[in-house]
Amino acid sequence: MRNFGFSTTKSRTIDYGDIDRRLISYILENEPTFNACLSCGSCTAICSAGNLTSFNIRKLSLQIRLGDLEKTHEEIDKCMLCGKCLLECPRGINTRNVVMLIKKGLTIFEIKDKA
Numbered sequence: 001m002r003n004f005g006f007s008t009t010k011s012r013t014i015d016y017g018d019i020d021r022r023l024i025s026y027i028l029e030n031e032p033t034f035n036a037c038l039s040c041g042s043c044t045a046i047c048s049a050g051n052l053t054s055f056n057i058r059k060l061s062l063q064i065r066l067g068d069l070e071k072t073h074e075e076i077d078k079c080m081l082c083g084k085c086l087l088e089c090p091r092g093i094n095t096r097n098v099v100m101l102i103k104k105g106l107t108i109f110e111i112k113d114k115a
């Protein structure tokens, strides 16, 4: 890591060189609209699964961008694929397709829950 003459605590540090970008690259390749997400949270507010469980599609989106694929694997099956989120997205992102690509990508890259 580069030395800027000061340091931050480990828990507040994100080393972008270490981020696992396999899943986000796969999703963006197949659903490029996902790049336009502004993290507004509208999808999360309307989410059927989010109303019944701890599922949070906006949080998941950030986790994928940070390469936390095991956590994504733990959560993704809570999505009911109802499609309400894509009706609400101000950027017209096909979030349902994003969920399908997450599931497919996790299988392709053989990602499993943390032991």
Ligand code: SF4
Residues within 6 Å of the ligand: 036, 037, 038, 039, 040, 041, 042, 043, 044, 058, 088, 089, 090, 091, 092, 093, 095
């Ligand atoms: S509603 Fe669309 S733009 Fe907003 S957080 Fe969800 S996917 Fe991103």
Ligand code: SF4
Residues within 6 Å of the ligand: 043, 046, 047, 048, 049, 050, 057, 078, 079, 080, 081, 082, 083, 084, 085, 086, 095, 096, 099
């Ligand atoms: S498709 Fe999944 S993420 Fe979208 S509203 Fe339905 S349960 Fe939530």
